[in-house]
Amino acid sequence: MSEHLSKQFDSELDSIRAHVTRMGGLVEEQLRGALSAFGESDHELSRLIIERDKGVDELEVAIDTACANIVARRQPTAIDLRMVMAVSKTVTDLERIGDEAKKIAKATRKIIERGNGGCLAQVLQVRHMGEQTASMLHEILDAFVRLDFAAAAHIVRRDKEVDQHFRATVRQLITYMMEDPRTISSALDVIFIAKSIERVGDHCKNIAEDVIYIAKGRDVRHLGLKGLVREMDVP
């Protein structure tokens, strides 16, 4: 984007974008940490993840305040306005992803404390799903920085795969629970974890829609995949 007459405005917008990137990085770190704590039954790491969620919350508040300041002081228009509005929504989604990471860490801790996590060979599938959403998060943050709407549209499609994956995981876990009722409580925790991961995918999709809104000025929420494809063809 070319520069504004007001360098101050430029630096404020840059600062917001930089903070979103930083928050995104932190959230991604939290998610990957929570997933690996789950995969490796790392009690200490889970604790750390839960503790560090505060940092994410603080960033959300700071960025939202900065957005309000820009709206109040700069009266942003056109792409600047879309940027500020979308950033405000994006940080909400990022914060939720942070919350999901915390939930994953909490559930992991419970599983570890219960001590019968070993029987859950199925975690592999959940870990795969986690890996998938973590890479989605990484990609969407990248797309946000570059305002790459094509990459964002790809993320929207990938969310569907995560949803399918989730349903398959649940079906599989149900069979486990029917075979061995002793695993029910832990399996339920794993389902919660899977659900959290699936939610992360949804949030990534929301952010992707925000990126498309910033870059193309089109609101592609609730259009479905077909509608999205149609919108993306419009110049």
Place this chain on the structure above:
Amino acid sequence: MSSSAPSDVALIRAEIRRRKRRDLWFGALGVLALALALLTVVTLFINMLIDGWARLTPEFFTSFPSRRAGQAGILSAWVGSLLVMLVTASVAVPLGVAAGIWLEEYAPKHWLTDIIEININNLAGVPSIIYGLLALGLFVYTFGLGQSIRTAGLTLALLILPMIIVATREAIRGIPQSIREGAYALGATRWQMVRHHILPYSMPGIFTGVIIGMARAIGETAPIITIGALTFIAFLPPAPLVGTPPFVNFEWLSAPFTVMPIQIFNWTSRPEAAFQQNAAAASVILVAMTLMMNGLAIWLRYRLRKNLKW
């Protein structure tokens, strides 16, 4: 509002035509009035030109008045006019400009300055013969300055002083307040503000006022006659510049003199037709001088105002 039916449009157009006719009428009236005034002046001038044409020779400018009309010239008259104007300008301009600046920039606004203001405006309308009588009493009898160039110059200076004051004040008022505030805001004193801004920016207006005043003064007859200018002068006053130190000589100030209008007046009171021709020729020159001064005023105003925009 009803939708505009065609009949409405026709009505509106008829109404506009009616009003525009009145416009035309007034325009025609104005042109007529202007033509009447211009024609009179032009006719007078052409009449003089025809009468005096034969006398407009170089010798006419370089000859003294003579009893023989064919040899008479206006040398002493135009030199006298020039010197009187010199005195008038050097007295009236500094006084008038200083007074104008004081009234606009320094004077507190209260009843005394109000009275001064009203009186100055009234002075500009006082008949010139009154100035002549005043000068006779004051300069000639009280101060004993004699019936000299300096008396005439001072008299005419008094006459045009109100004009210069008024012109100066008008010119100063034309300077926007923002310029004054701009100068003061940078720490200027009042005199710095006047010296750097008010004076230079009001110059075009002051020049115009001075020249128009002088053009009036050069044609004034009544006050000059009153103070007793001679009608027949066959010599020139002592030269103001001389070859020996201190190079300037002020004797000319107290010399007797005549001026253009008096010379004309003198010739017109002669019965011989030849002198009437002389009078016509001198009048043409006087009118030309006045027109030239007015032209100069217009040109100066145009030149100097080009750089002043607000």
Place this chain on the structure above:
Amino acid sequence: MDPSRGAISELPIKAEVRNFNFHYGEFHALKDVTMPLCERKVTALIGPSGCGKSTLLRSFNRMHDLYAGNRYGGEIILHPDQTNLLDPRVDPIEVRMRLSMVFQKPNPFPKSIYENVIYGQRVRGVTKRSVLDDKAEEALRAAALWGEVKHRLHDMAFALSGGQQQRLCIARALATDPEVLLFDEPTSALDPIVTASIEELIHQLKEKVTILIVTHNMQQAARVSDFTAYMYLGELIEFGYTEEIFIKPRDKRTEDYITGRFG
């Protein structure tokens, strides 16, 4: 991005208005105004027409002394030397040499660009060419005008565009090294693009000088200022950080004004 801002009272103060009252004849134009001016910050005065914001600004350099019929009381203390600018014993010329002013309409003198910029130095009796040249360049650079005029310093100032003229007036004000720069609606006669460039300039200038600006454009106050004072009917209703005034004003009257519910 910096929620941990300190209280205003802990910031370095350049000037302070204390219990200032102003009368135009019988009209009580300013009522007991008290507010600080933080050093090297931009403070904006906003409020509806006739609220006294311009009167307050023009009191800082004693512009009112030029006209009869004005009375005022109270103090405007200039730090660090604690001079009361309103003290009758303090010469208004001294005040105007320490505080510069930029007016509503660009008011360059009908002189050359160069003579305009160095006029403040001329008034001070500086005649040395090299000093004047340096001052002119420095001030024109600070006003972001040097590049545009360096090859035609001796052209008439009126040859410049409106925005350039206003920047010239800013340069002229800066060339006297003022401690405080007063702006009286400096962009009300300019188009939006030129306005944005002047606003950017104000933002740069605050690194060097304390700025007080009157504007009838609330958005401008929001854009350029660090602190905002809302005035209404001669009273200072609210003073605070600009973000706070524009996001959550404490006074209902301020809120009504900035949200356009006024009147």
